[in-house]
Amino acid sequence: MEESHVNHSALYFEKGQLSYCGQDCRRIPPALQKMYGGKVRCLDLSYNSIETLKGLEQFGRLEELILDNNKLGDAITFPYLSNLRTLSLNNNEIIDLEELVNKICKHFPSLTYLSLLSNKACPNQLSDSDKDDSDYQRYRYFVIHMIPNLRFLDSRRVSSAERKEAAIRGEFMRVRRPPSDVFDAPVVPAPQTRLRPLPVDLGALGKHKGAYGKCNYKYTGKHSEGNRFILNSDL
DSSP states (O other): TTSSSOOOEEEETTTTTEEEOOOOSSSOOHHHHHHHTTTTTTEESSSSSOOOOTTTGOOOOOEEEEESSSSOOOOOOOOOOOTOOOEEEOOOOOOOOHHHHHHHHOOOOTTOEEOOSSTSSOSSSTTTTTOOHHHHHHHHHHHHHHHHOEEEEEEEEEHHHHHHHHHHHHGOOOOOOOHHHHHOOOOOOOOOOOOOOOOOOOOGGTTOOOOOOOOOOOOOOOSSSGGGGGOGGGG
16 A cells, blocks of 8 residues: 555544554555644554554654554664553564663653563563463563553553562563674684594493582573462462
């Protein structure tokens, strides 16, 4: 679809609510910005192919923004929207949780509801079958710690117990990623050396002694202590 044109049969606007869904748009149509930008409090652009939010700054009165089922990734940029309270980004292509949360904190100071389900940044079985409830709970602690005004995260209200735990442990729940240049560095082959088989000492057979030392590694896998934070009411 030409993004300079608007399919009026798919357009709904009433009492400050604007919906334009399922039109395969890659960006917010300029016609919407021009006609409705200053009037809209709730904007729903779900089920498009949106890759950029250029033009969103025209919707300065926004309180609710729904962008489910689009193609927004880690390069997403937001304008400053002081009144935005609800942001829904379900089923997009967001991977870097910490980067996203930092952008949200900077641009949406009034946000109280956030949903990131079905993004790689949200580690649960909707986005990755290898994740479990303990992974998801650690994610919640981190996001609640970073955005303390949140009242709802994804499909669940933020409980007082979660808020207390997030204040204590949330900072340490962030996902650590290796720098990108680790993967970009060329692989330098080691100098070739001629290998010789070890000599066989028949007299030493059965007399092998192991080497002992201190190990600097600690297992912190998802099946360690995380599961103890799952309450019976969450099962």
